Each structure stands twice: as structure tokens, then as C-alpha cells.
Amino acid sequence: MPFNSLHYFIFLPIVYLVFYLAGDRARWGVLLAASFGFYCALKVPYLPVVLTLVTLTTYCFGIWLHKAQGTRAKLAVLWGGIASNVLVLVLMKYLPFFSENLGGLCRLLSLQVEVPTVRAFVAIGVSYFVFQAISYLIDIYFEVEEPEPHLGYFALYLSFFPKLLQGPIERAGDLLPQLKTPYRFDYDNMRYGMLLFAWGLFKKVVLADRLGIYADAVYNDVHAATGLQLLLGTYAYAFQIFMDFSGYTDMALGTARLFNINLTQNFNSPYLATSVADFWRRWHISFSRWILDYIFKPLQMQWRDWRTWGTAAALVVAFLVSGIWHGASWGFVIWGGLHGLYMACSVFYKPYQKKIYQSLGIQKSRYLKYWQMLVTFHLVCFAWVFFRVNSLGDALYICRFPFERAGRGLHNVLVHGFDTEDARLVLIAGALVALCGTLARNERVLSAWNRHGALRWLSYNALLLALIFLGTKSQASFIYFNF
Structure with a gap:
């Protein structure tokens, strides 16, 4: 159900x-x-x-x-x-x-x-x-x-x-x-729960499921795709899995709110993370805290005599466990191992990070944060390749030929796996999410939204219309049902 x-x-x-x-x-x-x-x-x-x-x-x-x-x-x-x-x-x-x-x-x-x-x-x-x-x-x-x-x-x-x-x-x-x-009946909990459920449903049926059309078309036949299509398919999957899983979480939190129960927030803008460690503080938060408290910390204490090497080894083991937890597949093991390797490398790199930034003269640059976000996002996307592929052979092909035959028309690349309606609707839905995310961070907009009932009802109806007219017809299962 x-x-x-x-x-x-x-x-x-x-x-x-x-x-x-x-x-x-x-x-x-x-x-x-x-x-x-x-x-x-x-x-x-x-x-x-x-x-x-x-x-x-x-x-x-x-x-x-x-x-x-x-x-x-x-x-x-x-x-x-x-x-x-x-x-x-x-x-x-x-x-x-x-x-x-x-x-x-x-x-x-x-x-x-x-x-x-x-x-x-x-x-x-x-x-x-x-x-x-x-x-x-x-x-x-x-x-x-x-x-x-x-x-x-x-x-x-x-x-x-x-x-x-x-x-x-x-x-x-x-x-x-x-x-x-x-x-005790709480109107605010009821209203917030229903709104959160609807927002999660929007992320699932409008965004995740349509992005999945493109990602599935690319990853189900990687040898037929160009290098640029493989890259775009990976980006599509990165946002598909985020919208799918965070959409489910919003729906779960919204459902629980109807009963006056607050479940743990599981996501906090993970693709705005400035490091892989920061990513795991923002992604699947309840799971990453579990791994931290019950696997990493005991291992770190056990191996404390090894100092930095002990911390690095504990991180690798902890994330290997996280990969195995996701499923019985070598792809998941490699995905977890990559994140463990990222985190282990950061342990050795961190003492030198500030010195490197100072020597390059970028420690106070306003663009440094965006560069860190860009690098982190692509490290995460590279690991997603092993998480999504149907076989390790497909993963190796994607890693070896990401830019092969990239000269085909950009139009063909963008509509690979999409019909024109799907492509148009994903762009519209993505623009809506970006707009809503921007407005939600504006204090004046939030204050006006809380004060004026007409503005709230306008947003409720807009969300309902988006679900009706932009949602996919098929009932795709949630990705994390497999785990």
C-alpha cells in the first residue's frame, strides 16, 4: 500500500x-x-x-x-x-x-x-x-x-x-x-501534516517519477547512450532518488503529524553540502546518525591507538556496512566503500585544507563555498552510478566512456527517454520547486503566508492543480522500498 x-x-x-x-x-x-x-x-x-x-x-x-x-x-x-x-x-x-x-x-x-x-x-x-x-x-x-x-x-x-x-x-x-x-486535536498539526503530505506527493509523482523516465532509459541500456546522455542520466537519477526518498519522508512526517507525532527530519538540502561529511549530515539523517552512533564511534574508540588511521579505518568500515545495508549487491558495497574512502581521505586532508586555501589566496573568496558544493555534488553523483547500475559491467562502461560520442545534437540528448510533454513538464515542475524553495527561505514571504489565509489557500490550490495536471499517470514504486 x-x-x-x-x-x-x-x-x-x-x-x-x-x-x-x-x-x-x-x-x-x-x-x-x-x-x-x-x-x-x-x-x-x-x-x-x-x-x-x-x-x-x-x-x-x-x-x-x-x-x-x-x-x-x-x-x-x-x-x-x-x-x-x-x-x-x-x-x-x-x-x-x-x-x-x-x-x-x-x-x-x-x-x-x-x-x-x-x-x-x-x-x-x-x-x-x-x-x-x-x-x-x-x-x-x-x-x-x-x-x-x-x-x-x-x-x-x-x-x-x-x-x-x-x-x-x-x-x-x-x-x-x-x-x-x-x-488532543490540533488544527495546526492537521493543516501542516496535510500540506507536508501533499508536498511529498508532488515531489514523488511530478518530479521523481518523470526524472525516472529519463534515468531508466539511459541506465537500462547504457551502451546505446552517448557520453553526454550518460552524464545527464546520472544527474537525473541523483535528483530522482532525492525527490523520491525525501518525498516519501515528507509524506511519512505529514501522516504522523495527523496523530500529533513528530518523526525525525530526514533531509536538509543535501545537494547544497560543502563536503561529503556535510552531505551525510543532511542526507538520510536518521540512518547516518545510526551508523555514526552504533558503528563508527565504537570502532573509533576500539582503534583509538591508531589515531588518524584508526578514525579513517572506522569510517571505511562504517560506510561499507551502510552499503551492505542497502542491498545484497556489489554495486551497493562499492557505493558504500566510495563514501567511506571520501570520508577517510578528508580525515587526512583536513589539517592541510586551511593552509592550501591560504596559499592559493581563496580562503575568503565568496566563490569557495560554491566550488566546494560543486565538487561534493559530483563526488556523490559518481558514487550514485554504482548505486543505480544493473551490473558492474555497466558501471565500468559509464566510468570509462562518459564523454564518448558526445557530439550528437543536444536536443536528442535532452529528449532521450522523454517525450516532449515529459521534458516540458519536468522543466515546469523543476522551476516550481526552485521558486518554492526560494520563497520558503524568505522571511517576509513566510510571515505574509502565515498571516493571510487567502495566500495560504492560493498556495494549497496551486499545489493541488500541480498534482492533477503535472503528475504522472503510472504509479511507480518508491526506490527505497527495495532496502
Whole structure:
């Protein structure tokens, strides 16, 4: 039941109505039933079973961990809880990858070993609630949080339907208290939630899906594209995945606001970042914080005797984990490894950065920030190539021939994969986003928008008309449903 489907547009008002009419004691049950119903609507029978299994095991390990006496006993329980969750993730998501690569290794070494082929499972949302479960156990171990004694609230914390399939990855201390707060109707929350949902829907069906037409046409047949088309296809994908994922996040945050729940902001203009580290402070924020707190920092402490080399190694490992988390593919591993390499290089480069800028006389240049943004954006786009390609052979081709046969007409390049209507509508929609982004940063415009109801209703209607007339006809799935 994707957020951009008619089923969800029917489902959400019904859930809200039942939630509103129910008393405070029953509202958690309404949301929990809605969350499991939402997951069951994917029509993959074992997914609700997996969610139930992770919920029950994590709940029990959390209670057990809190009662355990002594550091050694607590550590054993913690690792038992983490292992049980990781095992679920491996069984659901990575067995086919391990089987395929083990078979390839056996053939390479001429070993007479028959490795059975393993069928791939559909594991929508599993990565998100497993990571959330692991963070819950670690926070209990370090006494950051107390275990939740109410199984129903804990189950709702893991499965709350707006963030179930694509996050944000919520911490127990942030979400659980909100789930327990008595509900009171708030007009501003209702208005803001609906507006945020509509804005996310606009980013998905108007921008991401149309950019996807171009990116898919290029990446599904890279050998037929010119070098310039490969470059433009990569740029199109960079903005497609941003609009797709941030659009989903806006819709999730908007949905949660209807219930007076504030989920974590997951994006903050990531393509305006001035370094790769800054990019990760702006992109998929809840996930990058998870990687920072639960993988990078422990490794950095473990390897602190290595000093700078230890920090660099911890960054590489942390981002390799982030790549593997996204999927069982060497493309994802390389994508994570590239970001780890970028970050590791920055650790060695940073002490010399200021001296280099001073020697070049550009440390006070107003253009320095734009140059940093440009370089960062292209480093990120290069890594996106490995994230998007259908095979490593395609990725290597794109890296080797980005400017091959670039002399074809620019018109043919721009409309490759687009019809003229699509090209025109993407330009119009992109102009609208740029205009809205500029106006949203203007304090006078925001003040006038908040004061004058007529201006607000004009913007509401403009957004509605854009959805009706600029949206794509097809119902494309969200990219991050795959992770």
C-alpha cells in the first residue's frame, strides 16, 4: 500500500477517524492494528510474521538485558539480541547474495562443491525495523533508555506505519513518549501534516517519477547512450532518488503529524553540502546518525591507538556496512566503500585544507563555498552510478566512456527517454520547486503566508492543480522500498 496509491488515500482517513473516536486507552491499539494491516496489505505472508518475531525477541531481550547482573552477562545478552536480529536480516535479504558468490568462488578455485541456489525473499521494511530494534537494545545496555514494559507500545514503536517501510529510523526515547501522550486535536498539526503530505506527493509523482523516465532509459541500456546522455542520466537519477526518498519522508512526517507525532527530519538540502561529511549530515539523517552512533564511534574508540588511521579505518568500515545495508549487491558495497574512502581521505586532508586555501589566496573568496558544493555534488553523483547500475559491467562502461560520442545534437540528448510533454513538464515542475524553495527561505514571504489565509489557500490550490495536471499517470514504486 504505497503512499501514492488510491488504497492509501482511503486507508488513512479511515484509520484517523477510528483513532479520533477511540479513547486514549485504545488509541495505541488502533495504530498497532493499522500498522500490521498496512504491512499485511503488501500481500507477502511471511513479512508480518517476521515483524512479529523481531518484536517479540527484541522485547524479551530488552527485559532480560535490564535484569542481567554484571558486565559479562549484560554483554552476552546484548550480543544475543543483536545476533537474533541480524540473523533475521541475513535470512530475509542476503542468503541469495552469499549463495551466488560462494558458488562463484568455488568455480574459480575449481572446487567440486555444489552450492544450492537460494530464492530471494521480498524484505520490504525489514532493514528499518531491525536497525531500530538493535539501537533499542544498545541504548538499554548503555542505560540510555529503560526497557518498555508494555508489549503493545513496544510493538507500535517498531511498526508505526508511516515510518515502517522507509523510515525514519526512530530512537525509543524520541518516539515512545509521543505514542503514550494523550491525543488532543490540533488544527495546526492537521493543516501542516496535510500540506507536508501533499508536498511529498508532488515531489514523488511530478518530479521523481518523470526524472525516472529519463534515468531508466539511459541506465537500462547504457551502451546505446552517448557520453553526454550518460552524464545527464546520472544527474537525473541523483535528483530522482532525492525527490523520491525525501518525498516519501515528507509524506511519512505529514501522516504522523495527523496523530500529533513528530518523526525525525530526514533531509536538509543535501545537494547544497560543502563536503561529503556535510552531505551525510543532511542526507538520510536518521540512518547516518545510526551508523555514526552504533558503528563508527565504537570502532573509533576500539582503534583509538591508531589515531588518524584508526578514525579513517572506522569510517571505511562504517560506510561499507551502510552499503551492505542497502542491498545484497556489489554495486551497493562499492557505493558504500566510495563514501567511506571520501570520508577517510578528508580525515587526512583536513589539517592541510586551511593552509592550501591560504596559499592559493581563496580562503575568503565568496566563490569557495560554491566550488566546494560543486565538487561534493559530483563526488556523490559518481558514487550514485554504482548505486543505480544493473551490473558492474555497466558501471565500468559509464566510468570509462562518459564523454564518448558526445557530439550528437543536444536536443536528442535532452529528449532521450522523454517525450516532449515529459521534458516540458519536468522543466515546469523543476522551476516550481526552485521558486518554492526560494520563497520558503524568505522571511517576509513566510510571515505574509502565515498571516493571510487567502495566500495560504492560493498556495494549497496551486499545489493541488500541480498534482492533477503535472503528475504522472503510472504509479511507480518508491526506490527505497527495495532496502
